[in-house]
Amino acid sequence: MPLLVVGSVALDTVETPQDRREDVIGGSAVHFSYAASFFTSVRLVGVVGEDWPGEYTEMLNSRGIDTDGLTVVPGGKTFRWSGKYLPNMNDRETLDVQLNVFGEFDPVLPDAYKKCSFIFLANGSPTLQHKVLDQIEGAHLTVADTMDLWINTERDALVELLKRIDGLVLNDSEALLLTGEKNLVKAGHVVREMGPKFVVIKKGEHGAMFFSQYETYVLPAYPTDQVVDPTGAGDTFAGGMMGYLAQQGKFDPKTLKEAMGYGILAASFNVEGFSLDRLKEIDNDALAKRMDEYKQMLTF
């Protein structure tokens, strides 16, 4: 089934101890879409400026990502993010953020998108995420991401959002911030009790945890020794997870766990190159092969 994603589309400038890339394709909706495109067709809603390279759009289209929902603002400039990774490749410093056209992003869904069954609200303000949900007609599964900024500045809107969605994906420090808990397992369940049927806590290089009324589990990250650029790993995780769920057309516990695995593996490839570089090199066979290794690793 097709998968709808609404989120940021950006030009990133990334610096690591070894290397640097300028104005590469990035943004939550882009990393998400590319990862999801291994599994299903994607409909992307976002906004860019006139400086957005047409070949980036063509590249997305070539992956079965529908960009009819990608608005190009005449005379506008695309959202730009610039960051620098510390030698441990986990911690990073944001050097510059220019919201540009993303600052006034007011997503209007093309009619053809409104009946999408699988919805992902990539990182954006809860107010904006509510606006998207208002346009959706009878979704099957609605999952959102959030971040510390919105927990701190739009807590009420976020708490309301949690009652409207089926799943929430957030990272470890955000889960602690949102709940005031100190223990991640407790935090996961507290977030779940705020509304969503399931909660996924991303732990970066340590994998991801899953919480539902019936299950609590953690799956480790795939151990890679080639960490080139972690930018977008969380969105790539969500894209792999949601892409697989949309492909399967269901989200029972078994399918959800498989989806968690595919999310983790998509993210493990993502960090092995700048931007989408590494994901562009692989095909579904490479993903399937790593899944075999991953399952083997966890079997004893």
Added chain:
Amino acid sequence: MPLLVVGSVALDTVETPQDRREDVIGGSAVHFSYAASFFTSVRLVGVVGEDWPGEYTEMLNSRGIDTDGLTVVPGGKTFRWSGKYLPNMNDRETLDVQLNVFGEFDPVLPDAYKKCSFIFLANGSPTLQHKVLDQIEGAHLTVADTMDLWINTERDALVELLKRIDGLVLNDSEALLLTGEKNLVKAGHVVREMGPKFVVIKKGEHGAMFFSQYETYVLPAYPTDQVVDPTGAGDTFAGGMMGYLAQQGKFDPKTLKEAMGYGILAASFNVEGFSLDRLKEIDNDALAKRMDEYKQMLTF
């Protein structure tokens, strides 16, 4: 097969945001031995002072832990450690260390111990660990732990030790410190190339990684929401792992992975209470039950 452990025996004073315990039984060899005693008989080599409560020794004996190698120094005082956990229950501050009789610890193995097939050198100086190995006659499997202090102060002796042992267990920050690497997967293999056939990197609440010439894998920690006192979790991990290996009498890849699992689960119980409190409450059935849950969690 019996398992020999040489390490510290201590009286710990532990403060957490919720509670405090004074002069409870602790030390690397104690946590190790207790965890291992679920699987096999243990021979403990250590040193205490006259202030060591006799009932602690009796409790260890009741678990099949042979304390003929536990020297009581007349007029001496037992090693004391005191620490305080921060609210996240991972970071801690050492408030006080009194080495006392452990400062002059010069382990002499009872003759009956020298032919032990499974050996664990719990945290101690590499010089002391070498002295123990010098007394061993034809061990089957020799594994050591180490820590940042020895990496910084006795690096040469540690590097020599790595050539004499089959396995090394250390934590994540220590692996990075020892190798100068920034990536844990790389660090694990670099340590392995320094001598041991296998290396285990402990990641605390994030589980443990395994490295051999043939395998690289990571297993997550068991997700517990009851973290009362993490003191000794690393030694408990090692005790569960080595105890299982000694019980099985072998250390092929499959057995090693099972052993990693039992180490992780023993540690997950350890953190659920102060000192040995939680481990004292459980039996082998509880361990087996959690192992079933753990395997289930990792199956998809």
